[in-house]
Amino acid sequence: MRPDQPPVPSQEGTVRRTSAQQPPTLRDVAEAAGVHAATASRALNPKTRRLVSADTARRVMKAAKTLGYQPNPIARSLKTSKSSTVGVVVPDLTNPLFPPIVRGIENVLEVAGYSAWIVNTDNDRERERTRIDSLRSRHVEGLIIATARLDHPLLGSLHEQGVKMVLVNRRVEDLQIPFVTADDAGGIALAVRHLAGLGHTRIAHLAGPRNTSSGVVRARAFRHAIRDHELEDDPALIAECAYWNEADGADAMRGLLDRGTPFTAVVAGNDLIALGCYDVFAERGISCPEDISVVGFNDMPFLDKLRPPLTTVGVPHGDIGAEAARMLLDCIEGPERQSHSLLLPVSLVIRGSTARPSA
Amino acid sequence: MRPDQPPVPSQEGTVRRTSAQQPPTLRDVAEAAGVHAATASRALNPKTRRLVSADTARRVMKAAKTLGYQPNPIARSLKTSKSSTVGVVVPDLTNPLFPPIVRGIENVLEVAGYSAWIVNTDNDRERERTRIDSLRSRHVEGLIIATARLDHPLLGSLHEQGVKMVLVNRRVEDLQIPFVTADDAGGIALAVRHLAGLGHTRIAHLAGPRNTSSGVVRARAFRHAIRDHELEDDPALIAECAYWNEADGADAMRGLLDRGTPFTAVVAGNDLIALGCYDVFAERGISCPEDISVVGFNDMPFLDKLRPPLTTVGVPHGDIGAEAARMLLDCIEGPERQSHSLLLPVSLVIRGSTARPSA
DNA sequence: CTGGCCATCGCAATCGTTTGCGGTTAAATC
DNA sequence: GATTTAACCGCAAACGATTGCGATGGCCAG
Structure with missing residues (x-):
């Protein structure tokens, strides 16, 4: 023109x-x-x-x-096939879990002269494919992926094609893709130790979806912890949520209640699932923590202002993002450095949703 | 290679x-x-x-x-100077206000074949400048800006240079830049009408920063509403927060309390400021809504699970983003269509933080 | 039968960089 | 003083697309 x-x-x-x-x-x-x-x-x-x-x-x-x-980065990118750009794939920015991770990523990317393309997938496989295609056509030099499922052929094929990537929050089975996550098992152990210490013996678990690593790792850790503390190891005390959100958490909680198996505490797969429990408590006039104690996972913002303030395990989201970005940059710059994965330590944040069982 | x-x-x-x-x-x-x-x-x-x-x-x-x-979008972009890309400038993705807006933007952009570059400024002018420079060098075709201050020379000069843009949530003084915001004044009017209806006569306002349009519009609307309802119009009942966040909200609340002027209700500039009030209430053993009623602004997520659930004015964030994106696309495609601005309707969400004054 | 018009397509330049290669110059060597 | 050697820099070809312009051919009208 x-x-x-x-x-x-x-x-x-x-x-x-x-x-x-x-x-x-x-x-x-x-x-x-x-x-x-x-x-x-x-x-x-x-x-x-x-x-x-x-x-x-x-x-x-x-x-x-x-x-x-x-x-002009465009001309440069055309010539060099590099873009100083990485793609960040999240399910939904609206989930408060992800913005801190993204910020962590951006912080380290920025000082390295890189920037981040963020895309949402809404947990839709097709959308995920097209978004990632679009990222690749824009010559992103690597991918940070927060949408990994345990069985994830797309990621497998990308990995085979030599696309540099690192997973955050999740891993995928059987694939040597580097990841950085919180110490899920450790967090769950902390949670049931806390509940056991308060005197709970019948503790339920509202597990995250079975097709995510966090879901299965936390569920497995839960059963281990139960046994370690010699508490009631009753399969009826475990329910699974289809998604990591309030609605499915509430459904699972209702199912648990309707089942009639008694319990005095529940460790939720994550905070959103715990919030779902709160909804059900309100529906049914159950009071927390008097009737049932709840502990969440992630320590997302504003949990301290809930009714009651939610006890949860705190996860260093910013650090997760930052470490992931660092690892990806390593991958990109040092070609074949064997980049191993990372498990970041968590901590228990004790607030008002857990107490001694009333019985 | x-x-x-x-x-x-x-x-x-x-x-x-x-x-x-x-x-x-x-x-x-x-x-x-x-x-x-x-x-x-x-x-x-x-x-x-x-x-x-x-x-x-x-x-x-x-x-x-x-x-x-x-x-190859890069080659195409180099040749045509178009990129099918727009920049989205927000202060901080971690603020739950913005992700829904971003999602709204992306939804309409996507069907138009565009995508969004998101950058955070952290309310830092210098960072804002460099991020926007970087966006422009990447040939974004327009900007959606959520960081506008009333006096914003940078935006002025961009506008003069013919950069297409639309503002969300904010406006800037004296400039004919199209914007889409919530009906701030209407929301405030709803809030004080609600409080007046409950019988409050001494209502305080924790205003947002004076350098943002939302801050001054809401403050002005507050004073108007107070007079309309013939309530106490006491300047000592208005405090200003330096930023739209909890910490400054808490500070302002403390200032108000320390000032000794009595009041039974407060309309906060936004939800985060209201959350700051909650913090102060906890510090000082004030109970809400018995001692003081609070209403927020924005209806950010999870407010219904607070202690007490926060009464607030609901804002259609997704729609704001969507409309902004639509307007920007209009600007881009139709060259000189006179695109006017938009005020989206709000609604009062009554929850547990407001009640009749105890006195 | 010829001229002209239109539809179709190829040529080549261009966008702004990067980079292998070759040429020039000055310094260094014997 | 002739020759090697290195340092420095310019030439031109890319990267993959878009687009003005001109060439070609077919078709119709006169």
């Missing part, structure tokens, strides 16, 4: 695009510095600067500064 | 890049269809398809499909 000035080529050799404030290009600074564009390119890039004389490097950099030159 | 095959040009004319699964390029499909790349380009683009014969168009599209051709 630019009115390409009529083909009167280089009338003077110095002035280009006089009228519009088209941002200056590399050629502009090259001309200003009296060198060829190639030289300017080398002078501006620290990695190639040693190929030009110190003097011309100075001249070029000065010219760049006075012209306010900003390299 | 691709091992550019030695300059044995077009040995057969058909095979390129046999080894690697380098994605097919436009030239590949052109060859496959037996036409020139230019023709292929025209055939693939609906807008130019009429320039080629129906038959070759079919051939090209078939070839594209069988090769799995995906146009």
Whole structure:
């Protein structure tokens, strides 16, 4: 659309695009510095600067500064197939779990000169595929993925194709994809130790979906912990939620209650599931923690202001994101460094939703 | 890095890049269809398809499909200076106010074939400048901005430069930049009407920052409403928060309490400020709503599970985002349509934090 | 039968960088 | 003083698409 000035080529050799404030290009600074564009390119890039004389490097950099030159990432990306960009795939930004992770990611990416493309999948496989395709066509240099399911062919094939990626919060079975998650098992152990210490013996678990690693790891850890403390190991005390959200948490809780098996405490797969429990408590006039104690998982924001404040296990979300980003950058820059995975420590945040059993 | 095959040009004319699964390029499909790349380009683009014969168009599209051709957005963007991309500038994704807006934006962008670059500014002017620069260098076609301050020279200069943008949640003074916000004044009116109806006569306001439009609009609306209902119009009942967050809300509340002016209700500038009040209530043993009623603004998630559940004015965040995106697309496609601004209706969500004054 | 018009398509330039290669110059060697 | 050597820099070809323009051919009208 630019009115390409009529083909009167280089009338003077110095002035280009006089009228519009088209941002200056590399050629502009090259001309200003009296060198060829190639030289300017080398002078501006620290990695190639040693190929030009110190003097011309100075001249070029000065010219760049006075012209306010900003390299065009698109042209660069086209040429180099690099983009200084990574894709971040989350199920839903609206889930308070993810923004802190994203912030952690962005913080480390930013200082490394990278930026993040964020996409939501809404847990829809097809949408996930198209979003990731779009990321790849934009030449992202790697992927940080928060939507991993245990069985995830898409990730498998991406991995085979050599796409650099790291998983956050989740792992996938049988694949050597690096991940960084919270210490799920440790967190659950903390939770049931706390409940056992309060005197609970019949503790239920509202497990997350069986197709996510967090779901199964936490559920398994729960059964281990129950046995370790020699509490009631009753399969009827375990219910599974289809999704990590309030509605399914509430459903699971109702199911548990309707089943009639008595219990005095429940460790929820995560905070949202715990919130679902709160809803059911309100429905049925159950009081927490007097009738039933609840502990959540994640320590998402504002839990301290709930009625009652939710006891939960605190997870360093920002750190998870930051570590994941660091690992991805390692993958990208150091080609074949064997990057192992990371389990970040958690802590129990004791608030008002847990108490001694009334009985 | 691709091992550019030695300059044995077009040995057969058909095979390129046999080894690697380098994605097919436009030239590949052109060859496959037996036409020139230019023709292929025209055939693939609906807008130019009429320039080629129906038959070759079919051939090209078939070839594209069988090769799995995906146009390279980077090359396209370099040539056309378009990117099918818009920038979304928010202060902090971690604030639950913004994710729903972002989702709304993405939903309408997606069906239009656009996608969104999200950046956080942390309310830091310098960071804001650099992030927006980076967006522009990536050729975003427009900006959706949620960080507007009333006096915002940066936005002014962008606007002068012809950068398409629309503001969400905020406006800026003296500038004809289209915006879409909630009906702030209407929401405040609803809130004080509710409180007045309950019998409160001394109502305080914890105003948002004076440098944001929402802050001043809500504060002004508050004073109007107070006068309309002929309640105590005492300047000592108004405090201002430096930021829209819990900590500053708590500070303002403490200031109000320490001032000694009596009041029985407070309308907070937004939900986070209201949460700050909750903190102070806990500190000082004040009970809500018995001693003081509180109403927030925004109806962010999980407010219904607070102690007590927060009465607040509900804002259609998703719609705000969606409308903003629609307006921006209009700006981009229709060049000089006079796009006016939008005020979306709000509603009062009455919960447990408001009650009749005890006195 | 010829001229002209239109539909169709190819040519080549272009967007702004990066980078292999080759040429120039000055310094270093014997 | 001739020749090697290195440092420095320019040339031009990419990357993958879009697009103005011109060439070609077929078709119809005169």
